[in-house]
Amino acid sequence: MTQSVLTADTLRDWIRKAADVLSENRAYLTDLDSPIGDADHGNNMQRGFNAASAALPPGEDPAAVAKAVAMALISKVGGAAGPLYGTYFLALAKRFEGAAPLDIDALASALEEAVAAVKKRGKAETGMKTMIDALDPAAVACRMEATQGGTVSLAVQAAAKAAEAGASATVPMLAQRGRASYLGDRSKGHQDPGATSSAMILRALADVVAGR
Amino acid sequence: MTQSVLTADTLRDWIRKAADVLSENRAYLTDLDSPIGDADHGNNMQRGFNAASAALPPGEDPAAVAKAVAMALISKVGGAAGPLYGTYFLALAKRFEGAAPLDIDALASALEEAVAAVKKRGKAETGMKTMIDALDPAAVACRMEATQGGTVSLAVQAAAKAAEAGASATVPMLAQRGRASYLGDRSKGHQDPGATSSAMILRALADVVAGR
């Protein structure tokens, strides 16, 4: 049976899992960042999530975990991804605060508010070929499960799948934010590294919740 | 019939011919100067002999021609080859002075004195893998023809042949002067660019005298 609430333990496992996956995909993410960026996204994400893993606090409070992750990302990633992922986890932490147990509704709201915070911070919308294009559909999918009375487990599966589809959908897009936007039309035909790492992070959550 | 004395006209033809040959072999001489030098010998020689060609004075005086060549080489070649070839032609000019008609004995003395001047200027001896290894045997061969009562025509043929053999003989030598000497043992197995250009210059003289 999968859980129907998220615990601080699950969050810790999530971040550790994400760190592993991002490390394994360091070269891949950096390669994605070569033709349309500055070839560092994998390095940044590996460094950041390793630091986040190392900074995970003990205890039962999901908000404290998310906040520690945010602070580690902010102080270790740098680049555009650092503050943006930091903002994402800060927003999660804010929503998690006092929301125990963390059920599917709280999760859906958290993902929605987190993506909204990232949009505001980066002045970006969906369709601009950024991490938003993975994070936004993930939040939408999670909310849909919540509305249909689904479980946290189903919700995070749906979110991961939506994020992956969203990342793939960035390929033909014209970049309008981040470094890729400097390339104009030449940005088309490449998958956005940030959307890809977002999909990996959400897939890590789904896997952890599914006990994988 | 070939000539038995050298005239100012022959000297002018010589320099023009040498300029052509060195231009044709620019890349080859520079390539020889790559593994054991600084990859400019062909460029230097082409520049110098083109300038010498352009500076050839009219008139009947072989010394004046040789002197003009020397001055052009000194002011246009640079590098090691410039002053050394300049010295060579200055010494020729000195010997040519008042030596009209320029017969085989005068020519033999001129080549001997020219190579001696280059040795002194560059503190080099035969066997050190330099232009001396072509210029020296050429002078010796010319002197031998003179001793045997040969013609200027035979003498310059013999000189060219000896210079070519001398240039080939530099291949196994350990360089002891010029840039190649910095390489120590690694200088072995390469033909010296300066010896090669010397052989070309003397071959040009032989060809011109032979009416080729």
Next chain:
Amino acid sequence: MKKLINNAEDVTVEQLHGFGLAHEDIEVHSDPTFVSAVDGAQDRVAVISGGGSGHEPLHGGFVGLGMLDAACPGQVFTSPTPDQMVAAGKRVAGDRGLLQIVKNYTGDVLNFQMAADMLREDGIEVRNIVIDDDVALKDSLYTAGRRGLGTTLIAEKVCGAAAREGYDLDRLAALCRKVNIFGKSMGMALTSCTTPQNGKPSFDLPEGEMEIGIGIHGEPGVARTKIKSADAVTEILANHILEDEAYTRALPEWDRAQQDWVDVEVKDITFQSGDQVIAIVNGMGGTPLSELYTVYAKLAEVAGRHGVKIIRNLVGNYITSLEMAGMSITLVKTDEEILRLYDAPVNTPALRWGC
């Protein structure tokens, strides 16, 4: 990859260690990383900057008397993190506040904003001024906007001198904004470059081709063309700069009244006949100095044709992309104030005159 390094993961640390040893007037701090001038800025406004590493001498090479008080280097080609600027700001700033000069890259802008927010909580008054002078990019609504290039260097020089003259924070921020709208740049690359972490070139640039309109992070430019002569390349860049129309965009600044970041509309100058400018012909790191002078000669000619006179110049490697071959051109219009401050004494590892 052919580099004089020991540990690819740690290059900036080992490089900064040597930098500190070589320059007695500069302190290198770690955890978090920043460099600062040994003399603080207690009695005047402090000026700091920072950005990814790999652009040396920018920014550390411009720390010292009459220029930056501190610089925060990130990982290679990666913006520094806010904790670096917070530590640097606390170290060098006194009661008169802190100016952060920020190049317009999403990462730099966001990290310096977060740093400003944190410093403000610590009671330090901070202004961030964003430099976005890269005329290769035309649009700001549908892109991340123009990048910060060589005008950054002039802003650091001029603002450093002004801080020494006693400008207060508002006046200094206004000056920095002016330098930004007075300056325009554009760059090109003949080769890519290799970050130590990646070990292979950031992009492919075959023999015979070049990139026009590059930034400084080893990223491709806005267009790829056949290699042209130095004169032709210079004509393209110089004309883009000299004929660039006034560019209007919104740049984020801290609004003290609203206590929030607001978008301030900023409008560039267009160069006019009669303008006097500071010119930079900047090498990207792998182009011989001698070649930059060929570019300078043509630049002076093209500027002259537009009635624009170069009255000061810097020719050399100032804002680099590791060992990339290529160059960028910057022109900054001067007025009496900018010229006086530019000419003021400066003593940093990479720029020195008047003392």
Next chain:
Amino acid sequence: MKKLINNAEDVTVEQLHGFGLAHEDIEVHSDPTFVSAVDGAQDRVAVISGGGSGHEPLHGGFVGLGMLDAACPGQVFTSPTPDQMVAAGKRVAGDRGLLQIVKNYTGDVLNFQMAADMLREDGIEVRNIVIDDDVALKDSLYTAGRRGLGTTLIAEKVCGAAAREGYDLDRLAALCRKVNIFGKSMGMALTSCTTPQNGKPSFDLPEGEMEIGIGIHGEPGVARTKIKSADAVTEILANHILEDEAYTRALPEWDRAQQDWVDVEVKDITFQSGDQVIAIVNGMGGTPLSELYTVYAKLAEVAGRHGVKIIRNLVGNYITSLEMAGMSITLVKTDEEILRLYDAPVNTPALRWGC
């Protein structure tokens, strides 16, 4: 070949044109080619130098107040011709004579000798002092002798300052000789370089290999090895320099009594514990400045281990081989005289302090 040039046959001319435009205090002359400081040296001894082009900023970048009065650039990697030095000498020298600082390459030595002979005929007293500081080469009898590397730069700085102090020609020549025997250098290359005329690299240096003991003309070094870490490479070079035994050789100097060139026996120092030195970590042109600081850190450590203290340093591209990646290290022992003259004001395109 990827270069910012127009005409491969004429690069030095077009580059010098830009150099002259960029630096108002320097005049560029053609037919024959040389650059000179606008202020002459009528009331003091003049100091000139020169060598092949492709080593920029050497030598032209060191023309100006307190350093060289003129520099004679040859074709790329080819010694200049005597007519250049003759014209330069006549332009800048007054009654007090002329010092020519010559790097020990056969071509440079011979061309500067010829120039000295011609200038002497024109009534100008000339001394040539040869710099041969490259410890990579051990032998002088069976080779062209040690090459001139970074000590040249210190000789130019120190002698330029001494000329300004009013040293006469003999004293200046003696000082230059002292700097030469106080200085030792060694270099290495990670890549080859391409002269504009040839359009392809001067030699092959595959991925994973480097050359140790190179000169500055894109020629291979004395040995080829696998690429090592920056620390390991620095250890090799620094130890060679610091442990190099006193080197005795004959260098050609003009003998006024004999009115001829004579071979003067010259003997180097060996570094001793307690020595205080000027250090140069010199980039070959294509190595990022940041990497040179890693080398500097290790150099300071190795020197310290030998009891040798670095009291001044230059880290940057000073004597280059076009876009070659690599570096050379120079240590020059100081005494009160050398240090005073090194610290004296200098204002040239590539070196400036104290004014």
